[in-house]
Structure formats: C-alpha cells, structure tokens
Amino acid sequence: ILNVEQSPQSLHVQEGDSTNFTCSFPSSNFYALHWYRWETAKSPEALFVMTLNGDEKKKGRISATLNTKEGYSYLYIKGSQPEDSATYLCASRFYFGTGTSLTVIP
Amino acid sequence: GAGVSQTPSNKVTEKGKYVELRCDPISGHTALYWYRQSLGQGPEFLIYFQGTGAADDSGLPNDRFFAVRPEGSVSTLKIQRTERGDSAVYLCASSPTGGGGTEAFFGQGTRLTVV
Numbered sequence: 530i531l532n533v534e535q536s537p538q539s540l541h542v543q544e545g546d547s548t549n550f551t552c553s554f555p556s557s558n559f560y561a562l563h564w565y566r567w568e569t570a571k572s573p574e575a576l577f578v579m580t581l582n583g584d585e586k587k588k589g590r591i592s593a594t595l596n597t598k599e600g601y602s603y604l605y606i607k608g609s610q611p612e613d614s615a616t617y618l619c620a621s622r623f624y625f626g627t628g629t630s631l632t633v634i635p
Numbered sequence: 636g637a638g639v640s641q642t643p644s645n646k647v648t649e650k651g652k653y654v655e656l657r658c659d660p661i662s663g664h665t666a667l668y669w670y671r672q673s674l675g676q677g678p679e680f681l682i683y684f685q686g687t688g689a690a691d692d693s694g695l696p697n698d699r700f701f702a703v704r705p706e707g708s709v710s711t712l713k714i715q716r717t718e719r720g721d722s723a724v725y726l727c728a729s730s731p732t733g734g735g736g737t738e739a740f741f742g743q744g745t746r747l748t749v750v
Contacts, residue, residue: 622735625677
C-alpha cells in the first residue's frame with residue numbers, strides 16, 4: 530500500500546482566483562500519477578496521467594506538474610470558475626489520497 | 636452505453652447476508668479495478684484484474700470479499716456475511732491497458748448499506 534497525501538483538505542476561493550493543491554507520494558518505485566476531478570453525484574473523471582519526472586500537462590485552465598524524485602505533484606487552476614467546484618483526487622498507481630475539496634464562490 | 640456501468644446503484648442488506656455487485660466495463664478495456672469509498676476518504680483499492688485474472692488482490696480486506704471476471708469483461712464483487720462496516724460506495728473502473736499507468740474510467744458506484 531502506498532501512502533498518498535493531499536493538501537489542503539479543503540479550499541474556498543473567489544471566482545477568478547488562481548489556486549493550487551499538492552499531492553505527495555513515495556518517490557521509490559514510482560509508476561504513474563493520476564489526477565481526477567470528482568463532482569457530487571458523478572463519477573470521478575480523469576484529468577491527467579503523468580509518468581515522467583518533470584512532466585507538465587495542461588487541459589484548458591487546469592495544469593499539473595510532476596516531481597518523481599521528491600515525490601510530489603501540483604495541480605493548478607487558473608481563474609477559478611464555480612463549475613470548477615469539486616473534489617480533486619490524486620492517485621499513485623492504484624492508491625488514492627483523500628482529496629482536496631474545492632469550492633469556488635461566485 | 637459507452638461508459639462503465641455498475642448495478643445496482645443502491646443496495647440495502649441485512650447484516651450477515653451475501654451480496655453481489657456487478658461492473659460492466661467499457662468494451663475492449665482489459666484492465667478492471669474495484670475500489671471502496673467511505674465518507675471523507677479517498678477511494679480504497681481492493682482488486683485489479685488484467686483480463687480474466689486478478690493481477691493484484693492485495694486490497695481485499697479479508698476472506699469475506701471475493702471478485703471474479705470469468706470472461707474478461709463483466710466483473711462481480713462478492714461479499715459474504717456482510718457487516719455494518721462494509722457499508723460504503725463501491726466503485727469500479729476500467730482502462731484500455733493495465734498496471735495503473737493509463738487513464739481509468741469510473742462507473743457511478745454502488746452504494747451498499749448494511750443494516
């Protein structure tokens with residue numbers, strides 16, 4: 530079992546603010562790092578799968594970076610919108626963190 | 636449908652009973668995963684299938700839990716002698732290839748309540 534940790538646990542931001550959260554994972558035996566968005570009453574939706582140290586991925590206003598040597602990944606949201614409100618989960622291979630709950634206030 | 640389908644969406648059962656939860660993955664996906672999610676927690680890994688075989692079942696909490704995927708598509712998670720602590724949302728996911736290195740697609744989950 531891999532210990533995957535996410536911070537902060539929850540976050541409230543104003544519409545238009547940019548924000549970021551952290552996922553930390555064991556750097557040894559790294560395989561892949563996943564980010565998911567999970568909206569209430571829906572299924573978790575994959576955002577990124579990252580495998581290489583230094584990877585940077587972007588989808589619209591959301592981007593992520595990966596540092597496998599030190600065991601962390603950052604997820605960034607630029608210009609947050611109310612529809613970004615969700616729980617953001619990261620997973621190292623099969624093992625998930627507890628998520629960061631983001632609320633964007635209009 | 637094109638997505639991962641889980642049935643039933645809700646299941647209420649009495650303590651001690653046997654339950655089966657079904658997952659129908661995306662057609663052609665060789666990898667299938669079962670997770671359990673309790674309130675305030677992230678999804679907890681249970682088991683990973685590659686084709687018909689369980690490639691990693693290290694997350695199954697005890698021998699009351701068992702899963703099968705006999706033809707490499709539909710999977711059934713079976714729980715014997717259910718306990719109140721088994722109450723959770725059970726999530727299934729599939730991916731085109733296995734090992735946890737590719738994007739996984741999740742179903743809506745089965746909410747199991749043991750009373």
